[in-house]
Amino acid sequence: MNFLEKRILKDGGIKAGGILMADAFLNHQMDVALLERIGAEFVSRFAGLNVTKILTIETSGVGVAYPVARTLGVPLVVARKAPSVKLSGEVYTAEIMDFTGQTIDQVIVAKKYLSENDHVLIIDDILANGYTLQGLISIVDSADAVVEGLGIAIEKGFQEGGYRIRNLGYRLESIAIIDAMDDATGTITFRQQ
């Protein structure tokens, strides 16, 4: 087991309906030392790529993306969810379903922060059905920029997001992949990587 899998077992939780609680260390309360380690792991896995921008999405993506942007010395672009956003000028937008599969959210990035010259590494904290990542990929495509790879802290491997993104030919690296969770017994099974 790697450091993140150990931490999920120690401080994570499972709620009925396949909801993973990582609020003790990943999003509501951030353990910055852990985020630094996650960031270093992304930098190591994506070493040698020509990355000009990190792209993540509010809110919890910022914690895992920050150390990657710092180490690579590139700007961190934070996609916003409407209607939280008051951006001036032209924007790229993508529509994504939320995890219930019903509500449509709009994801927005100002056009001036992504261009056809950009090579983008997309970083986020949790991957489930992949709707959010597909929205971010669509925004990079709209800018005629290149997606160099996608880095995720925790992938819920029992949902279809990871399969779908890899199937599209993208390089997706997840530090911990959960293949099964049982909220009755509290058991979490990780994929061997």
Added chain:
Amino acid sequence: MNFLEKRILKDGGIKAGGILMADAFLNHQMDVALLERIGAEFVSRFAGLNVTKILTIETSGVGVAYPVARTLGVPLVVARKAPSVKLSGEVYTAEIMDFTGQTIDQVIVAKKYLSENDHVLIIDDILANGYTLQGLISIVDSADAVVEGLGIAIEKGFQEGGYRIRNLGYRLESIAIIDAMDDATGTITFRQQ
């Protein structure tokens, strides 16, 4: 002029209605090297305090708070705005008016992440009318924890937030204080500190 004031003049903008645009470096696109410098400035100004938690609020607060939490080696608690939030268990809540003075937002922190033993440094990116900071102070009070200080990157000194918070006896440090902005001429006047 300090490094942040220079950057505001270089890359900031003013929109009609007293709206400062800092999206090129502070929130929508984050210049992580700048955020590191802002964080180091907070660490220096609040040196010697016994801080056990950093408290900020989603989304843009995370960027300025992250390097402070890393350097001090303490957890970073990110207050959430309802209804973005799916927290389990009991929560502290505070109601805050938004900048229009009309809509009421609810700010939420899970009770397990703030206790009476905590000494809290509140960090955020922009201070205007102070409603958000007052909500965060109210949450720390609800936990019977201590507010050690408040650190802000950019204070709009021509609005009443900074005056109000200092008047309550809190130690508030803002790296750049804007005393006047003129969207017709594009002029920004900083307070001498």
